[in-house]
Amino acid sequence: MVSLLLILVVSLFFSGIIIRTKSILSGRKGPGIFQPMLDILRLWRKGSVVSKTTSFIFQIAPTAYFSSVIMAVLMIPHGTYPGIISFEGDFIMFAYILAFGKFLMIISALDTGSSFEGMGASREALFSMLVEPAFFILLGSFALFTGQNSFHDIFSTLHYGSQISYLLGGLASFVLVMIAMIENSRMPLDDPKTHLELTMIHEVMILDNSGFDLGVIMYTTNLKFAMYGALISNFFIGMLPFEISVPLFFAIQIGFATAVGIIESFMARFRMGHNPQFVFILTSVSLLIFFGVLLVLGKFA
Amino acid sequence: MGTLQEVLGLMALVLGLGITGLILISERYRPFLALLIVLTNTILSSIPSFQALAGGQQVGLFNIPHFAGELSIRIDSLSAWFILIINFTSITGVIYGSGYLKAYSHLKVNRELHWIFYSVFHASMLWVCMFEHGLGFLIAWELMSLSSLMLVIFDFQNKSTLKAGINYMVQMHLSVALLSLGFIWLYVRTGSFNFEALGHLPMDDSSIWVFIILFAGFAIKAGFIPFHTWLPHAHPAAPSHISGVMSGVIVKLGIYGIFRIVMHLQHDWLLFGEIILILSMLTSIYGIANSAMKSDFKQMLAYCTIENIGIIGIGIGIGLMGIGNNNNSMAILGFGGALLHTLNHSLFKSLLFFGAGSIYQQCHTRNIEHLGGLIKKMPLTAIMFLIGSMAIGGVPPFNGFVSEFIIYNGLFKGLLGVQGITQSILIILAITGLAIVGGMSLITFTKTFGVIFLGSPRKEFYHEPEETSFIMLLPQYLIVAVMFSVALAPGFFFTNATKVVTGSFPVQLSNPSFSMTTVIDNLTNIGVVSLIFISLLISLYGIRWLLVRNRNAALYETWGCGYVAPIKKTQYTGQSFTRSFGLLFSFLVREKKSAEKIPKRMIYPAPYSLSTSYIDLLERYLVLPIAKRLTFMLNYFQFIQNGQIQSYVLYGIFFIILIFLGTAFNLIH
Numbered sequence: 001m002v003s004l005l006l007i008l009v010v011s012l013f014f015s016g017i018i019i020r021t022k023s024i025l026s027g028r029k030g031p032g033i034f035q036p037m038l039d040i041l042r043l044w045r046k047g048s049v050v051s052k053t054t055s056f057i058f059q060i061a062p063t064a065y066f067s068s069v070i071m072a073v074l075m076i077p078h079g080t081y082p083g084i085i086s087f088e089g090d091f092i093m094f095a096y097i098l099a100f101g102k103f104l105m106i107i108s109a110l111d112t113g114s115s116f117e118g119m120g121a122s123r124e125a126l127f128s129m130l131v132e133p134a135f136f137i138l139l140g141s142f143a144l145f146t147g148q149n150s151f152h153d154i155f156s157t158l159h160y161g162s163q164i165s166y167l168l169g170g171l172a173s174f175v176l177v178m179i180a181m182i183e184n185s186r187m188p189l190d191d192p193k194t195h196l197e198l199t200m201i202h203e204v205m206i207l208d209n210s211g212f213d214l215g216v217i218m219y220t221t222n223l224k225f226a227m228y229g230a231l232i233s234n235f236f237i238g239m240l241p242f243e244i245s246v247p248l249f250f251a252i253q254i255g256f257a258t259a260v261g262i263i264e265s266f267m268a269r270f271r272m273g274h275n276p277q278f279v280f281i282l283t284s285v286s287l288l289i290f291f292g293v294l295l296v297l298g299k300f301a
Numbered sequence: 302m303g304t305l306q307e308v309l310g311l312m313a314l315v316l317g318l319g320i321t322g323l324i325l326i327s328e329r330y331r332p333f334l335a336l337l338i339v340l341t342n343t344i345l346s347s348i349p350s351f352q353a354l355a356g357g358q359q360v361g362l363f364n365i366p367h368f369a370g371e372l373s374i375r376i377d378s379l380s381a382w383f384i385l386i387i388n389f390t391s392i393t394g395v396i397y398g399s400g401y402l403k404a405y406s407h408l409k410v411n412r413e414l415h416w417i418f419y420s421v422f423h424a425s426m427l428w429v430c431m432f433e434h435g436l437g438f439l440i441a442w443e444l445m446s447l448s449s450l451m452l453v454i455f456d457f458q459n460k461s462t463l464k465a466g467i468n469y470m471v472q473m474h475l476s477v478a479l480l481s482l483g484f485i486w487l488y489v490r491t492g493s494f495n496f497e498a499l500g501h502l503p504m505d506d507s508s509i510w511v512f513i514i515l516f517a518g519f520a521i522k523a524g525f526i527p528f529h530t531w532l533p534h535a536h537p538a539a540p541s542h543i544s545g546v547m548s549g550v551i552v553k554l555g556i557y558g559i560f561r562i563v564m565h566l567q568h569d570w571l572l573f574g575e576i577i578l579i580l581s582m583l584t585s586i587y588g589i590a591n592s593a594m595k596s597d598f599k600q601m602l603a604y605c606t607i608e609n610i611g612i613i614g615i616g617i618g619i620g621l622m623g624i625g626n627n628n629n630s631m632a633i634l635g636f637g638g639a640l641l642h643t644l645n646h647s648l649f650k651s652l653l654f655f656g657a658g659s660i661y662q663q664c665h666t667r668n669i670e671h672l673g674g675l676i677k678k679m680p681l682t683a684i685m686f687l688i689g690s691m692a693i694g695g696v697p698p699f700n701g702f703v704s705e706f707i708i709y710n711g712l713f714k715g716l717l718g719v720q721g722i723t724q725s726i727l728i729i730l731a732i733t734g735l736a737i738v739g740g741m742s743l744i745t746f747t748k749t750f751g752v753i754f755l756g757s758p759r760k761e762f763y764h765e766p767e768e769t770s771f772i773m774l775l776p777q778y779l780i781v782a783v784m785f786s787v788a789l790a791p792g793f794f795f796t797n798a799t800k801v802v803t804g805s806f807p808v809q810l811s812n813p814s815f816s817m818t819t820v821i822d823n824l825t826n827i828g829v830v831s832l833i834f835i836s837l838l839i840s841l842y843g844i845r846w847l848l849v850r851n852r853n854a855a856l857y858e859t860w861g862c863g864y865v866a867p868i869k870k871t872q873y874t875g876q877s878f879t880r881s882f883g884l885l886f887s888f889l890v891r892e893k894k895s896a897e898k899i900p901k902r903m904i905y906p907a908p909y910s911l912s913t914s915y916i917d918l919l920e921r922y923l924v925l926p927i928a929k930r931l932t933f934m935l936n937y938f939q940f941i942q943n944g945q946i947q948s949y950v951l952y953g954i955f956f957i958i959l960i961f962l963g964t965a966f967n968l969i970h
Contacts (some may be wrong), residue, residue: 005340008422008502015542017363047621047849047852047853047854047855048849048852049854049855049857050852050854050855050856050857051856051857051858051859051860052646052856052857052858052859053756053757053858053859054859055676055677055755056676056757058674060842062844063838063841063845064838064842066841067834067838067841068834068839069839071830071833071834071837085826085830085833086824087823087826087827088710088819088823089706089709089713089823090708092695092706092709092710093702093706093734093827093830096695096696096697096705096739097696097697097834099694099695099696099739099743100691100697100698100739102743103691103694103696103743103746103747106743106747106751107747107750107755110747110751110752110755110852110873110878111753111754111755111756112756112859112860113673113674113756113757113859113869113872114859114860114861114867114870114872114873115861115867115871115873116862117873117956118751118872118873118874118877118878119873119877121747121751122873122877122878122879122880122881122882123872124879125740125743125744125747125748125878125882126881126882128740128743129737129740129741129743129882130740132736132737132739133733133736133737135734135736136732136733136736137729137732137733139503140713140716140729140732141729142711143716143717144716144717144725144890147712147717149710149714149717149794152793172718186633195557206862207862208859208860211849211854212848212849212852214846216845248334266635276881276885283733288728290729294722294725299721299725300722
């Protein structure tokens with residue numbers, strides 16, 4: 001319950017912070033941090049334009065995408081407070097329930113029969129496939145490290161004994177930040193700033209969505225960012241008491257959003273053909289974490 | 302209900318009478334009679350199966366006088382599990398088939414033979430699960446292979462169908478040859494043909510080879526690489542309900558065989574488990590990568606079957622490693638997951654094949670690039686196909702997730718429990734493999750569903766496609782109902798799968814390291830979460846509907862990014878959807894382009910064609926060269942088959958004399 005409320009709060013201003021960071025770094029004043037949410041609220045009040053080619057898939061996909069992310073958010077713990085849904089192996093369901101939303105978004109892009117949206121759909125499917133192993137190896141390593149099998153048990157028993165385990169925590173945060181960037185199709189992979197048709201993955205998939213549905217999709221993106229931020233914060237919260245953990249949570253989320261803003265200000269988008277290599281790096285970093293865990297546990301003996 | 306031998310005798314009697322009836326009655330009633338035969342045999346075999354699952358193993362001796370003597374038969378929990386799967390899929394198959402074959406009313410002989418062989422096929426599959434004695438098992442196995450061959454070549458007037466059928470027959474007999482070899486070896490070592498004797502093999506190096514030979518025999522049937530090459534040819538050739546039943550059940554009998562032999566394994570669990578785990582991982586990745594690239598949707602489904610066999614194999618491998626490590630939870634979750642995935646796959650794969658059959662019947666093409674927009678013409682088929690696609694991709698709230706979750710759970714349990722670096726790395730690789738396979742099946746099925754059903758039609762058809770008849774949709778509804786019951790009440794199904802595991806393998810539920818209640822709680826949680834998810838989805842969609850219902854939603858063309866005259870041909874195609882995937886995995890799937898050469902001095906543009914296809918690397922570079930060498934060698938024996946009746950009679954006499962001389966000189970006892 002705690003983490004759900006915290007994530008919902010953060011999702012209101014997460015992309016605002018990213019935009020604010022970017023505007024400050026480029027020497028502009030920029031909008032307030034709640035502006036993106038206000039835009040979404042306006043979209044929620046609008047009518048829509050629907051393509052004649054589409055079917056009911058196009059209508060249900062945004063809602064399904066949103067509810068899949070909500071279900072995933074329900075599984076995220078906050079330190080010693082478990083998520084609303086918590087059981088052994090919940091992170092497996094976490095990954096697969098997100099896949100449900102992705103599945104529907106991909107086919108809803110194909111539903112429009114457009115010559116652009118299929119391209120985004122194809123890339124979304126490819127990159128989410130490539131990112132999956134990194135997530136599972138990461139969770140597998142930490143399951144092995146703590147001897148536990150669920151989000152809550154892993155994070156509540158996680159404590160760093162030696163220097164090498166701090167390294168593991170740092171690497172894990174790096175992997176999760178990058179997973180979040182890939183899942184949301186942000187900067188090194190795709191540039192959401194460019195005009196809609198020129199972006200390559202997520203934005204091109206939702207070209208035909210408008211009005212309420214577009215608002216839902218945009219809010220879901222924010223929610224997804226906040227969700228990954230909460231996951232990262234769990235690597236540091238551990239067994240800290242509530243008074244410290246909540247400010248720490250916000251600090252980490254804001255830090256995460258600022259980092260995204262900085263990355264997007266100073267990096268150029270990769271060539272599409274180089275993206276799979278980049279995504280594979282994450283898998284190898286996760287494998288590094290796994291071997292680190294084996295080292296810490298003395299399994300190499 | 303009588304003893305088991307009476308059941309078997311009754312089944313044979315029903316089959317015999319039924320076939321006579323099928324020959325005699327008129328064309329119209331044949332599907333009903335076939336359904337009646339299948340139903341009767343279902344009831345006859347299901348009753349002892351339920352008893353066996355409840356804990357009472359059924360054993361008996363079946364007497365075939367003057368021929369084989371007394372053959373021992375049994376239905377234990379393992380047989381019962383597979384018998385129930387066979388029965389359900391066969392019934393849905395016969396219902397669907399009765400609708401599907403209506404379109405082939407001009408092929409009278411084909412249809413008559415078809416129903417006869419269908420009932421033989423169903424009964425022989427049940428017998429495969431019932432025979433404990435190797436000889437009886439082989440007879441039933443052969444009967445099953447031959448009757449399914451006859452079902453595959455339904456359209457035998459078509460040359461390519463016949464070719465696929467011959468390919469199937471040759472590979473199945475390779476399997477039979479290996480199995481016979483295994484059983485003979487077993488008989489020589491132990492003096493018994495029974496499966497049970499596998500457990501009494503002396504502990505030495507050569508006894509593991511009996512297992513390996515039998516495993517290879519069953520692996521051909523199951524479709525492990527590199528023995529998978531019959532699947533992508535046989536499935537597209539067969540009528541769809543047969544593909545559904547074949548992929549749903551026949552292939553699973555290979556899995557049954559593997560379960561049957563590994564349950565008698567007495568040592569080397571770890572070695573065998575690791576071999577199966579590695580082979581299965583490769584199988585599933587190879588299968589799904591090929592599946593993603595195929596534009597023939599039935600071939601795509603065939604490769605996807607190979608992938609799922611790999612997932613089942615991962616479960617078996619984990620189970621064996623669990624026994625080897627003395628880790629009960631790993632063993633139960635591994636084997637239980639494998640059994641549940643067997644059930645799940647038989648459900649959604651037959652559903653998908655039935656859907657594919659309906660599409661084929663309406664559009665007469667198996668190439669997805671010619672389709673599109675079918676969701677408007679065939680909405681019910683589309684929904685069923687969507688459910689099947691999502692279930693096979695393993696996303697909740699569908700049943701495919703449940704079994705994959707159990708296998709994952711077994712893997713994570715193993716990761717925490719095993720000793721030694723090799724096993725740890727192997728298990729993390731298996732987890733990675735499963736995750737990649739999940740992602741790849743997302744690509745495969747979004748592509749297939751999206752290209753077939755969504756967008757605009759890519760080709761005009763002479764006959765406008767329309768929704769299929771109720772009789773063809775009914776089995777799909779039945780399957781979806783069972784799928785949701787697995788998804789929402791996984792605890793019940795897993796408890797029964799666990800009974801099979803504890804009945805077959807040396808594992809105990811009472812072991813302190815394993816708590817059945819936590820697993821069941823977990824599975825109940827999954828069911829509850831799935832239910833919450835479904836209700837959340839429905840209620841959120843309800844809210845959305847309430848909010849937007851009074852707003853104006855303008856209908857317009859798809860946004861062409863400023864281009865105002867888009868044509869349907871510019872839609873994204875299936876091949877372009879997976880092209881970047883194909884380039885990335887070009888070591889598994891090789892693109893083959895064939896293009897006409899453009900003449901140098903061509904003044905006016907003329908039609909020009911380019912076609913790309915993806916080749917099965919293992920088939921091309923491993924199986925075909927071996928087959929070529931064999932045919933080359935066998936050409937020297939071609940003189941034997943010269944087509945003259947006289948020489949065939951001569952061969953007969955020659956062998957009779959040979960046997961006579963052999964007995965006369967005491968060479969044959």
